[in-house]
Amino acid sequence: xxxxxxxxxxxxxxxxxxxxxxxxxxxxxxxxxxxxxxxxxxxxxxxxxxxxxxxxxxxxxxxxxxxxxxxxxxxxxxxxxxxxxxxxxxxxxxxxxxxxxxxxxxxxxxxxxxxxxxxxxxxxxxxxxxxxxxxxxxxxxxxxxxxxxxxxxxxxxxxxxxxxxxxxxxxxxxxxxxxxxxxxxxxxxxxxxxxxxxxxxxxxxxxxxxxxxxxxxxxxxxxxxxxxxxxxxxxxxxxxxxxxxxxxxxxxxxxxxxxxxxxxxxxxxxxxxxxxx
Ligand SMILES: [Zn+2]
Numbered sequence: 001x002x003x004x005x006x007x008x009x010x011x012x013x014x015x016x017x018x019x020x021x022x023x024x025x026x027x028x029x030x031x032x033x034x035x036x037x038x039x040x041x042x043x044x045x046x047x048x049x050x051x052x053x054x055x056x057x058x059x060x061x062x063x064x065x066x067x068x069x070x071x072x073x074x075x076x077x078x079x080x081x082x083x084x085x086x087x088x089x090x091x092x093x094x095x096x097x098x099x100x101x102x103x104x105x106x107x108x109x110x111x112x113x114x115x116x117x118x119x120x121x122x123x124x125x126x127x128x129x130x131x132x133x134x135x136x137x138x139x140x141x142x143x144x145x146x147x148x149x150x151x152x153x154x155x156x157x158x159x160x161x162x163x164x165x166x167x168x169x170x171x172x173x174x175x176x177x178x179x180x181x182x183x184x185x186x187x188x189x190x191x192x193x194x195x196x197x198x199x200x201x202x203x204x205x206x207x208x209x210x211x212x213x214x215x216x217x218x219x220x221x222x223x224x225x226x227x228x229x230x231x232x233x234x235x236x237x238x239x240x241x242x243x244x245x246x247x248x249x250x251x252x253x254x255x256x257x258x259x260x261x262x263x264x265x266x267x268x269x270x271x272x273x274x275x276x277x
Contacts, residue, residue: 002255003218003270007035007153007191008225009091009131010056012042013068017079019059019225020086022234026243028085030250033259036080037091037131037153038124040115041069046095054095055226067094071122081123087259088124089153090115092133100132105140112148129153129260139163146186150264153189153220157181180218180274187266187275189220196223196245198230198238205241206248213255218263218274221245 006027011020024034039056044064046054071077080086092099093111100108116126128150132141135155143163145152162170166183173181180189192212195205213219228235228242249257263271 002213002216002252003274004213004249004255004257005035005153005189005218005220005260006032006257007037007089007131007220007222007260009037009222010039010054010095010224010226011036011076011091012039012056012095013070013073013076014042014044014057014060014064015073015076015225016059017076019229020079023225023228023239023242024086026246027257028083030246031085032246032249032257033085033087035087035089035129035260037089038070038119038127039091039093039095040118041067041094043094043096044068047097049097055224055230056095058226058229058231069118069121070124071118077122087261088119088127089129089131089260090119090127090149091131095133098134098136100141101134101136101138103138103140105144108138108141109144109147112144116148128264137161142166142186143184146184149186150266151187151189151260153191153222153260155193156190157188178275178277179216180271180277182266182275187263187271189218189274191220191222192216194222194224196221196242198227198235202237202241206244209245210248213249217277218270 027034044057044060044066048054093115119126130145130149131153139161157170159170169181169183195209228239249255
């Protein structure tokens with residue numbers, strides 16, 4: 001059996017329900033869970049590295065306050081509650097550029113704790129899986145995340161950014177070419193980059209997903225909802241590839257699509273097997 005986890009980043013208080021519904025109805029109707037990495041208290045002025053406005057703000061209102069807690073959009077909360085196939089992950093705090101790449105334990109810990117309170121205020125059970133903006137964490141952030149979460153989903157791991165006491169496990173992981181590993185009480189899953197990306201060619205996207213899923217015991221597929229509607233333009237061809245992916249995943253008897261929450265318990269058989277591969 002192969003396992004696949006769908007991770008969609010950057011849902012926040014200014015995300016239109018219609019976008020999530022358009023993208024993920026074919027997943028939900030087939031019983032395929034979709035993990036939404038949710039920003040607890042989005043900065044409505046957040047920018048990319050080049051100073052341009054973040055893509056996830058493309059549907060924000062004309063007079064938004066500087067920050068919007070996730071609990072400030074009751075329609076979105078109601079929609080997520082009504083569709084339990086969506087699973088919330090904890091994504092950053094306000095989603096400033098590289099906000100969890102600062103080596104300041106007190107600030108990183110405070111942002112994680114405050115973010116958790118925004119989830120609780122919105123009526124969510126606090127997520128046990130963390131995703132950093134841009135998949136970038138400082139050494140302090142790794143430690144503070146390990147104190148508070150069971151699981152981290154990220155891109156790759158650099159020795160120089162990890163706590164030195166975790167280095168032996170990282171060296172073993174790299175030597176054995178294992179994609180996923182565990183240290184400091186934290187299970188860490190890597191992903192093969194954003195295979196579902198508006199920067200990638202559409203005609204080879206599904207084949208790349210099929211190849212990657214076929215080669216791995218557990219694959220995390222990462223995408224971003226706003227890319228399919230970037231700058232107000234609905235990218236029908238890209239949405240079609242996402243929906244073909246849903247149909248393909250559902251049609252494979254030897255593939256199971258699971259939420260992160262299914263493997264948060266480190267004693268779980270799926271994660272034990274994944275950490276050995
Ligand atoms: Zn993000």
